Amino acid sequence: MIHKYELNGFHIIIDTNSGAVHVATASVCDVLDYYETKSREEILAILGDRYPLDELSRAFDEIDGLISAGMLFSKDPYENLAEHVKNSETVVKALCLLVAHGCNLKCGYCFASDITDCAGQGMMDLETGKRAIDFLIENSGNRKNLEVDFFGGEPLLNFGVIVKIVEYAREREKETAKNIRFTLTTNGLLLDDKKLDFINKEMSNIVLSLDGRKEVNDRMRKGHNGEGCYDRLVPVFQKAAESRKQNNYYIRGTFTKFNLDFASDVLHLADLGFKQISVEPVIGPESVFTIKDEDIPRIREEYIRLTQEMIAREKSRNPFNFFHFMIDLTGGPCALKRLGGCGAGTEYLAATADGELYPCHQFAGIPEFKVGTIHDFDINNRINKSFSLCNVYSNDKCRDCWGKFYCGGGCAANAYAENGDISVPYKIGCDLQLIRTECAIMMKAALFDSI
Amino acid sequence: MDKNTTLIKTLNTKLLNNTESKGGCGECQASCQSACKTSCTVANQICESK
Numbered sequence: 011m012i013h014k015y016e017l018n019g020f021h022i023i024i025d026t027n028s029g030a031v032h033v034a035t036a037s038v039c040d041v042l043d044y045y046e047t048k049s050r051e052e053i054l055a056i057l058g059d060r061y062p063l064d065e066l067s068r069a070f071d072e073i074d075g076l077i078s079a080g081m082l083f084s085k086d087p088y089e090n091l092a093e094h095v096k097n098s099e100t101v102v103k104a105l106c107l108l109v110a111h112g113c114n115l116k117c118g119y120c121f122a123s124d125i126t127d128c129a130g131q132g133m134m135d136l137e138t139g140k141r142a143i144d145f146l147i148e149n150s151g152n153r154k155n156l157e158v159d160f161f162g163g164e165p166l167l168n169f170g171v172i173v174k175i176v177e178y179a180r181e182r183e184k185e186t187a188k189n190i191r192f193t194l195t196t197n198g199l200l201l202d203d204k205k206l207d208f209i210n211k212e213m214s215n216i217v218l219s220l221d222g223r224k225e226v227n228d229r230m231r232k233g234h235n236g237e238g239c240y241d242r243l244v245p246v247f248q249k250a251a252e253s254r255k256q257n258n259y260y261i262r263g264t265f266t267k268f269n270l271d272f273a274s275d276v277l278h279l280a281d282l283g284f285k286q287i288s289v290e291p292v293i294g295p296e297s298v299f300t301i302k303d304e305d306i307p308r309i310r311e312e313y314i315r316l317t318q319e320m321i322a323r324e325k326s327r328n329p330f331n332f333f334h335f336m337i338d339l340t341g342g343p344c345a346l347k348r349l350g351g352c353g354a355g356t357e358y359l360a361a362t363a364d365g366e367l368y369p370c371h372q373f374a375g376i377p378e379f380k381v382g383t384i385h386d387f388d389i390n391n392r393i394n395k396s397f398s399l400c401n402v403y404s405n406d407k408c409r410d411c412w413g414k415f416y417c418g419g420g421c422a423a424n425a426y427a428e429n430g431d432i433s434v435p436y437k438i439g440c441d442l443q444l445i446r447t448e449c450a451i452m453m454k455a456a457l458f459d460s461i
Numbered sequence: 462m463d464k465n466t467t468l469i470k471t472l473n474t475k476l477l478n479n480t481e482s483k484g485g486c487g488e489c490q491a492s493c494q495s496a497c498k499t500s501c502t503v504a505n506q507i508c509e510s511k
Contacts, residue, residue: 029477034469072469081471087478104491155488155509293499336505340474343506344484351503358491370493415477418503439500454472
């Protein structure tokens with residue numbers, strides 16, 4: 011399977027199975043249109059008035075060479091691997107700890123829609139937190155690298171317990187020869203110097219929530235008193251980003267139908283000095299700000315506008331990183347990782363404040379998705395098994411998609427929210443993922459010779 | 462067009478199907494943990510055994 015497209019003046023060919031990415035002339039792309047269905051002579055007759063014959067002849071030679079090298083029209087060697095993934099033993103290596111169900115913001119698009127006001131509500135206690143660490147270690151098999159993400163609600167509302175959970179985990183690490191990487195997602199309202207020092211010492215990554223321009227951010231991200239948080243948070247986050255030397259953090263925003271010109275928000279965040287940026291489309295129940303099919307062309311234009319500006323900034327040595335445009339063509343994850351996707355419900359689980367386990371943070375609180383508790387869990391439970399059967403070969407839409415090895419099959423929670431089935435992909439999510447992949451690869455092509 | 466210029470330039474230095482046999486150590490990050498929490502992208506994850 012190949013995918014051919016033209017973007018920003020580049021003709022790009024992606025060979026799905028080998029992962030090879032080629033930049034070619036228009037003549038090569040036109041030859042490829044007919045390559046599998048017509049003879050060489052027929053193609054020369056069709057294209058002979060558009061290109062010199064010697065150019066077409068060279069196009070054939072180069073195409074044939076890439077096919078021989080397994081980099082064009084390459085065969086699919088992975089389907090048996092997908093069966094192996096389904097039948098292999100899984101271990102839990104990542105745990106999202108919902109340490110505080112309450113939040114000191116009340117954002118319009120929050121997927122935890124029953125979120126409550128501030129402290130005292132749904133707080134994880136230390137004993138539960140410690141047991142969660144034990145649970146992770148006990149179920150991690152021989153995996154060395156484990157992950158714990160402090161999430162909420164707003165996790166800093168329960169900072170004292172976070173500190174003690176981390177202290178406990180560091181002791182358990184030594185006893186068990188595990189390496190636990192902590193991350194934390196925060197709205198920043200409680201992020202003071204003392205907490206930042208602890209976070210910088212202990213957390214491998216932090217996610218700082220801010221949507222972009224003041225009017226965009228404050229429209230959705232409001233306190234319980236209705237006031238926006240932009241003015242208060244920008245200096246706090248700038249300081250946090252600098253304290254981490256502009257690495258190992260993300261300033262993370264959400265865009266909605268209200269700001270389909272979201273490239274301006276990404277660029278605004280970059281202009282504020284942030285170098286690690288992730289701005290993502292809103293998900294969740296139907297609302298006035300929900301992204302619809304009809305918005306896709308506009309969003310595509312914005313992603314393209316963003317790539318053009320990022321290319322210009324890269325060339326002027328003022329680059330920034332955009333999470334969803336990161337693609338490593340010199341390596342990246344292995345085929346097995348790409349087959350199985352995010353790992354929700356298999357190697358990744360979320361634990362609520364009272365120790366209930368769900369396939370991921372987005373399923374938390376949905377009774378039919380409860381997979382157990384941190385005290386009582388069988389990794390072969392029915393729900394976990396249903397997640398382990400999901401991969402890019404378990405439905406026709408993914409199987410036939412050129413982009414399947416970039417997304418790993420998409421987000422199961424979005425699939426369930428949209429279609430009531432974790433194995434039926436969320437269409438808008440797929441459309442946007444493919445656009446982002448095309449843009450990210452075009453950026454690689456544009457910068458190939460200039461770096 | 463210069464006759465010495467190739468018509469196709471390959472950007473990769475590593476191919477996915479070469480990772481088939483030796484991949485799968487599972488030590489890499491769960492993709493949702495790093496930044497997004499609302500979508501799934503795996504191609505931007507780092508291989509721990511590289």
